[in-house]
Every structure is written in C-alpha cells, then in structure tokens.
Amino acid sequence: xxxxxxxxxxxxxxxxxxxxxxxxxxxxxxxxxxxxxxxxxxxxxxxxxxxxxxxxxxxxxxxxxxxxxxxxxxxxxxxxxxxxxxxxxxxxxxxxxxxxxxxxxxxxxxxxxxxxxxxxxxxxxxxxxxxxxxxxxxxxxxx
Numbered sequence: 001x002x003x004x005x006x007x008x009x010x011x012x013x014x015x016x017x018x019x020x021x022x023x024x025x026x027x028x029x030x031x032x033x034x035x036x037x038x039x040x041x042x043x044x045x046x047x048x049x050x051x052x053x054x055x056x057x058x059x060x061x062x063x064x065x066x067x068x069x070x071x072x073x074x075x076x077x078x079x080x081x082x083x084x085x086x087x088x089x090x091x092x093x094x095x096x097x098x099x100x101x102x103x104x105x106x107x108x109x110x111x112x113x114x115x116x117x118x119x120x121x122x123x124x125x126x127x128x129x130x131x132x133x134x135x136x137x138x139x140x141x142x143x
Contacts, residue, residue, distance in 0.1 A: 029139035037108040038138040041099040041115055041131060042081065046092075048127030057126070058097060065121045066099065069114035075100040102140055 029035050045053040053061075066074065079096040103111035112135070119131035 033139040036102040038136040
C-alpha cells in the first residue's frame with residue numbers, strides 16, 4: 001500500500017472517534033464501559049506489480065498473520081483510499097482492507113508490536129511500500 005492511501009479518510013475517522021472520548025490526551029469511560037485502544041490498520045490491495053491482492057490471498061493473510069495476533073476478535077471493512085504521489089504528480093486510488101481491533105489499555109504496546117509484525121508480513125507478501133495504522137482511545141462494552 002502506498003503510505004498515504006487513506007490519510008484523508010483516516011484523519012476524518014480519527015477526528016470523529018477521538019472527539020467523543022479524548023480531552024487533552026486523557027479520557028474516561030461512561031459507567032459500564034471499559035477503556036481500550038482502538039487500532040485501525042489500512043492494507044492497500046494494489047501489489048507492486050499492479051495486480052490486486054485477491055480475496056483468497058487476503059483470507060490467507062488474515063488466517064495466518066492477523067487472527068493469531070488478535071484471537072479475541074476484529075473487524076475487517078472494505079474501503080477505498082487515495083493519495084497524491086507528489087514526486088510523480090499522480091493521484092493513486094486503490095481498494096483497501098481496513099482492520100479494526102480493540103485492545104485493552106494495558107495491552108496496547110503488545111498490540112502495536114503485532115501490528116508492526118503483520119505489516120512487515122503484508123509488505124513482504126504483496127510487495128507493498130507501507131501499511132498505515134492509527135491508534136485512538138475508545139470505550140467499549142458488550143451489552
């Protein structure tokens with residue numbers, strides 16, 4: 001994935017989600033909810049050779065690399081991202097898989113280690129330049 005593929009969408013999402021919980025870098029959760037760190041990882045689907053990461057290839061990556069890192073649960077969304085390569089003056093638009101995971105606050109560092117490992121795997125498997133990710137404060141409960 002090109003590094004800036006989803007910067008605009010990620011920025012907007014980050015602002016919307018962070019505004020609900022964070023004030024001055026600290027946040028507290030409503031009664032009945034627990035604090036988490038929300039991880040959003042953006043995987044561009046255009047390979048370095050111009051071909052696309054197929055659904056079968058994505059499913060294999062999800063099973064081999066992602067699920068073992070986050071066995072308690074995750075969400076995958078199909079997205080579209082774009083970014084401007086200023087060196088070429090070219091606008092890139094590509095399909096993207098957005099992985100959303102909530103980790104307990106005390107597991108944030110371990111979660112980020114997993115994100116970096118799976119990002120390295122994805123870049124290697126699919127000839128990607130980068131994988132983009134964000135962290136956000138979140139409150140969650142199962143009802």
